[in-house]
Amino acid sequence: MSESSRYQPQAIERQWQRRWAEQGLHRTPALEEGGDTCMALSMFPYPSGSLHMGHVRNYVITDVIARVERMRGRRVLHPMGWDAFGLPAENAAIERGVDPGAWTDRNIAAMREQLQCLGLSIDWEREITTCHPDYYRWTQWLFLQFLEAGLAYQKDATVNWDPVDQTVLANEQVDGEGRSWRSGAVVEKRQLRQWFLRITAYADQLLDDLGGLSGWPERVRTMQANWIGRSRGAEIHFPVVDAEGKDSGERIAVFTTRPDTLHGVSYVVLAPEHPLVETLTTADQAVAVAAFRDLVSRQSEQERTAEDRPKRGVPIGARVRNPASGELVPVWIADYVLAEYGTGAVMGVPAHDQRDFLFARQYELPVRQVIVPVDSDAHDYEGTAWTGPGVLIHSGRFDGLTSEAAREAIVAVAEQEGWGRGQTTYRLRDWLISRQRYWGCPIPVIHCEDCGVVPVPAEQLPVELPRGVALEGRGGSPLAQLKSWVTVPCPSCGRPARRETDTMDTFICSSWYYLRYSDAHNTSLPFSREAVDGWLPVDQYVGGIEHAILHLLYARFFTKVLRDRGLLGFSEPFSRLLTQGMVQGITYRNPHTGKYIAPGDVADPSDPRDPESGERLDTFYEKMSKSKHNGVDPAVVIDRYGADTARMFILFKAPPEKDLEWDDADVEGQFRFLQRLWRLVDGAAERGLSLAGLAAADGGPDGTAPSCAAPSGADLSAGERELRRAVHTAITAVSEDLQGDFQFNTAVSELMKLSNAMAEHLADVSDAVAVEALRTLLLLLAPFAPHLAEELWGRLGGSGGSVHLQAWPVADPAALVRDTIPLVIQVKGKVRGNLEVPADADRATLEKLAVESDIAAKWLEGRSPSRVIVVPGKLVNLVP
RNA sequence: GCGCCCGUAGCCCAAUCGGUAGCAGGCAGGUCACUUAAAAUGACUCCAGUGCGGGUUCGAAUCCCGCCGGGCGCACCA
Numbered sequence: 001m002s003e004s005s006r007y008q009p010q011a012i013e014r015q016w017q018r019r020w021a022e023q024g025l026h027r028t029p030a031l032e033e034g035g036d037t038c039m040a041l042s043m044f045p046y047p048s049g050s051l052h053m054g055h056v057r058n059y060v061i062t063d064v065i066a067r068v069e070r071m072r073g074r075r076v077l078h079p080m081g082w083d084a085f086g087l088p089a090e091n092a093a094i095e096r097g098v099d100p101g102a103w104t105d106r107n108i109a110a111m112r113e114q115l116q117c118l119g120l121s122i123d124w125e126r127e128i129t130t131c132h133p134d135y136y137r138w139t140q141w142l143f144l145q146f147l148e149a150g151l152a153y154q155k156d157a158t159v160n161w162d163p164v165d166q167t168v169l170a171n172e173q174v175d176g177e178g179r180s181w182r183s184g185a186v187v188e189k190r191q192l193r194q195w196f197l198r199i200t201a202y203a204d205q206l207l208d209d210l211g212g213l214s215g216w217p218e219r220v221r222t223m224q225a226n227w228i229g230r231s232r233g234a235e236i237h238f239p240v241v242d243a244e245g246k247d248s249g250e251r252i253a254v255f256t257t258r259p260d261t262l263h264g265v266s267y268v269v270l271a272p273e274h275p276l277v278e279t280l281t282t283a284d285q286a287v288a289v290a291a292f293r294d295l296v297s298r299q300s301e302q303e304r305t306a307e308d309r310p311k312r313g314v315p316i317g318a319r320v321r322n323p324a325s326g327e328l329v330p331v332w333i334a335d336y337v338l339a340e341y342g343t344g345a346v347m348g349v350p351a352h353d354q355r356d357f358l359f360a361r362q363y364e365l366p367v368r369q370v371i372v373p374v375d376s377d378a379h380d381y382e383g384t385a386w387t388g389p390g391v392l393i394h395s396g397r398f399d400g401l402t403s404e405a406a407r408e409a410i411v412a413v414a415e416q417e418g419w420g421r422g423q424t425t426y427r428l429r430d431w432l433i434s435r436q437r438y439w440g441c442p443i444p445v446i447h448c449e450d451c452g453v454v455p456v457p458a459e460q461l462p463v464e465l466p467r468g469v470a471l472e473g474r475g476g477s478p479l480a481q482l483k484s485w486v487t488v489p490c491p492s493c494g495r496p497a498r499r500e501t502d503t504m505d506t507f508i509c510s511s512w513y514y515l516r517y518s519d520a521h522n523t524s525l526p527f528s529r530e531a532v533d534g535w536l537p538v539d540q541y542v543g544g545i546e547h548a549i550l551h552l553l554y555a556r557f558f559t560k561v562l563r564d565r566g567l568l569g570f571s572e573p574f575s576r577l578l579t580q581g582m583v584q585g586i587t588y589r590n591p592h593t594g595k596y597i598a599p600g601d602v603a604d605p606s607d608p609r610d611p612e613s614g615e616r617l618d619t620f621y622e623k624m625s626k627s628k629h630n631g632v633d634p635a636v637v638i639d640r641y642g643a644d645t646a647r648m649f650i651l652f653k654a655p656p657e658k659d660l661e662w663d664d665a666d667v668e669g670q671f672r673f674l675q676r677l678w679r680l681v682d683g684a685a686e687r688g689l690s691l692a693g694l695a696a697a698d699g700g701p702d703g704t705a706p707s708c709a710a711p712s713g714a715d716l717s718a719g720e721r722e723l724r725r726a727v728h729t730a731i732t733a734v735s736e737d738l739q740g741d742f743q744f745n746t747a748v749s750e751l752m753k754l755s756n757a758m759a760e761h762l763a764d765v766s767d768a769v770a771v772e773a774l775r776t777l778l779l780l781l782a783p784f785a786p787h788l789a790e791e792l793w794g795r796l797g798g799s800g801g802s803v804h805l806q807a808w809p810v811a812d813p814a815a816l817v818r819d820t821i822p823l824v825i826q827v828k829g830k831v832r833g834n835l836e837v838p839a840d841a842d843r844a845t846l847e848k849l850a851v852e853s854d855i856a857a858k859w860l861e862g863r864s865p866s867r868v869i870v871v872p873g874k875l876v877n878l879v880p
Numbered sequence: 881g882c883g884c885c886c887g888u889a890g891c892c893c894a895a896u897c898g899g900u901a902g903c904a905g906g907c908a909g910g911u912c913a914c915u916u917a918a919a920a921u922g923a924c925u926c927c928a929g930u931g932c933g934g935g936u937u938c939g940a941a942u943c944c945c946g947c948c949g950g951g952c953g954c955a956c957c958a
Contacts, residue, residue: 176953176954176955218884218885219884219885219952219953222883222884222953222954223884223952223953223954226883226953226954226955227953227954229954229957231957231958233958254958255957255958256958257957257958258958269958309956311956334956335956336956336958337956337958338956338957338958340957341957341958342957342958343958345958346957346958347958348958349958353958354956355956355958356958358956425957425958426957427954427957545952548953549953652892652893652905652906653892653893653906654892654893655893658886658893659951660892661891661892663891663892663907665906665907665908666891666892666906666907668907669906669907670906672920672921673905673906675920675921676921679921733904736896743894745892745893745894745905746893746894746904746905748905748906749893749894749904749905749906750904750905751905752904752905752906753903753904753905756903756905759922822900824899824900825900826899826900826938826939828938828939829899829937829938829939830939831900834900867938868938869899869938869939871899874899874900875899875900875939877899877938877939878938879938879939
């Protein structure tokens with residue numbers, strides 16, 4: 001084999017990347033040209049400085065989609081940017097004294113370089129970087145929009161404090177175990193004055209619009225719905241009475257989803273932190289209450305909300321009157337009532353709420369049944385409350401109503417008599433956005449002693465982040481130390497005032513970046529209405545499931561607010577969402593020491609041993625990470641096999657939404673496949689085959705014309721017909737795989753099938769049939785292995801410029817037609833044989849052929865079937 | 881506890897509507913050819929009856945019920 005005919009990706013990939021860039025092949029077409037647009041978007045990365053396999057998977061998936069859509073004739077926007085504010089830069093500054101901006105820019109340069117090695121068809125002219133003033137100017141501008149709309153506000157609140165990162169966090173950024181999403185530290189509660197965005201004002205829309213997101217995974221929609229956590233019920237006011245039983249004027253508001261159980265209340269419980277505890281506690285209970293509150297305050301969130309822990313509480317001495325029945329019941333505080341949810345107070349209905357039931361048992365409080373189950377036996381209240389629906393008893397004028405009817409009736413009476421109303425509460429809290437850190441977008445407001453909070457006038461934006469700030473990592477807001485920056489004249493009265501020194505949560509920057517791509521260089525607005533409405537919503541968004549609630553919820557919120565401000569004309573930012581699975585590496589761990597061993601240190605993978613102790617190691621796949629020594633560096637893989645192999649492997653190894661197990665042997669296999677393609681085309685070129693001259697028969701990139709001057713007619717040989725069928729089957733299959741669900745793994749396997757069929761038949765078919773097959777193969781390959789497809793296209797004399805400028809092939813239905821098909825003969829549902837039958841035979845013919853076949857004779861032993869099921873094109877089932 | 885998803889050869893994965901489980905594909909293994917030999921390449925080949933138990937059906941990987949195993953989300957949210 002001559003040197004020039006070997007597949008050497010290193011020799012061709014760089015060169016093509018350069019040529020594509022020179023030709024501006026991936027530049028976004030102008031919106032004014034009209035026609036169908038498509039925005040394909042990957043979640044933009046944090047510029048850590050090194051690309052990992054998860055990034056590669058993400059961007060390759062989006063790239064294939066962008067490339068296919070271009071070939072299908074759509075005008076594609078496929079941009080990239082950098083989520084560039086954030087703590088790693090600031091921490092690097094603290095540890096090594098480097099400038100966070102310079103550090104970030106260096107990382108961006110390095111990662112951009114690595115990304116370009118992948119052959120991604122990104123329009124780099126629209127690159128955005130959230131930490132650059134030309135971007136964050138508009139982040140600040142948008143913040144002022146929120147402020148103006150009354151959707152940004154400051155308040156004192158109990159907030160999550162991350163002791164490692166020395167800043168507050170939003171609720172979404174703390175996981176189920178009470179740990180920070182970034183640092184993993186258990187968060188503490190602190191009482192601080194902070195900035196919030198009023199996301200709760202959009203809770204209903206955010207929840208209701210999930211129903212229309214049919215292009216999103218069910219899983220993500222459920223997660224968001226759970227997070228928003230809407231529950232409908234009522235707020236009921238219980239008047240507090242004094243020792244004589246007279247109304248004191250105070251009232252306790254409780255939230256309940258079961259107003260129908262109001263007559264079953266045997267006590268009312270406040271959260272220990274509830275403000276009324278101070279005023280309502282009687283002298284004789286003061287000591288016990290103080291002790292209990294102290295106990296609760298020393299428990300962590302986790303301890304307090306742990307499963308199955310006994311509920312504890314103490315009475316505070318006060319009593320309230322049930323507004324419906326007039327009955328007097330005691331007031332308690334208990335650890336199972338949360339201050340942050342609802343009104344921070346509940347009515348205790350032991351008979352019909354399991355928590356109240358357990359609490360009542362513990363403290364011997366009365367259990368009063370007011371709901372009788374209808375369709376089941378009488379409830380025994382041995383260990384559980386009856387929480388189902390039923391009919392009301394012991395409920396005065398509401399007796400006999402069903403739970404459902406009673407809910408409405410009781411709320412109606414409450415509203416009429418002024419002691420309650422229908423109410424909906426949410427689990428969702430307002431979004432805490434201030435951060436006590438330096439490397440973030442400054443909040444553009446000024447605090448004036450006379451004028452209060454004054455927004456920085458739009459024409460003074462951006463409020464630039466001062467450079468050269470000494471960062472020592474002792475927490476607090478670093479900007480506050482910079483007196484010269486902090487002190488400014490009040491824009492309103494001109495007297496000395498102070499700048500806000502907190503910066504914004506970086507999730508704000510990423511809540512609108514996808515909009516900026518539509519108009520990345522606009523200097524008078526974040527984006528024009530025409531551009532944003534022309535390109536968005538994003539047709540296909542691709543990213544990790546870890547943002548199911550965080551980024552994806554925030555972005556939806558921003559979109560709705562900006563719509564209401566008239567800045568854009570749609571309600572949801574992402575029409576379709578693909579959540580890609582993790583890339584996992586083979587991981588070795590010593591089960592005794594718990595130490596992770598690098599695969600390179602394992603001598604024999606079939607019998608993995610600890611290189612030090614010789615102990616047998618556990619082997620499994622886990623998400624690649626430094627600490628587990630199981631990462632594979634994309635740069636190393638690209639150096640060795642080329643980007644096309646890496647792309648093909650990642651797409652082929654698993655369906656995109658599933659986790660992918662990295663396997664070097666499979667990478668090797670993928671490389672071999674590309675080598676086979678190379679040899680296949682090389683052989684064809686030696687034979688003198690050429691794609692030149694086919695241009696006239698091509699369709700334009702409108703995707704409607706046939707892919708090729710189709711060799712047709714009955715004069716084709718059997719082999720030729722078989723190859724053509726394989727070619728057009730591949731077109732159909734790959735096209736379907738790239739529609740909707742994106743089955744890249746099966747699409748690649750279709751390419752393998754086609755190449756196998758070509759290897760078998762190519763030598764025996766006419767030039768016209770061979771050329772059609774070669775051309776189709778390269779067109780189908782182009783989105784997956786863009787460099788190889790381009791190189792081979794060139795070698796075969798492909799006309800019409802780059803393979804990436806060609807129209808996606810269209811299958812010729814005539815080529816798919818078969819003369820005969822194998823008909824499966826079943827007897828009583830069991831396959832007993834095959835019959836070659838004319839493909840167009842009708843039901844009666846099929847039945848006749850089957851019944852008269854030898855197979856039928858053998859298995860029916862002469863009897864005639866009592867029933868015959870015919871599935872045309874597939875099978876005939878004979879039931880004796 | 882509630883909800884969702886998944887379970888197919890040694891491994892990763894396929895299999896429109898229920899219709900031949902793999903001439904879907906790959907990896908690993910085996911045999912052979914080429915070679916002085918090896919690598920590379922090519923050809924052929926081995927391997928499951930779909931986690932388990934029921935049900936519906938002419939026919940179930942696919943639909944229904946109950947278990948088992950794994951993953952994810954929510955969880956004292958009133």
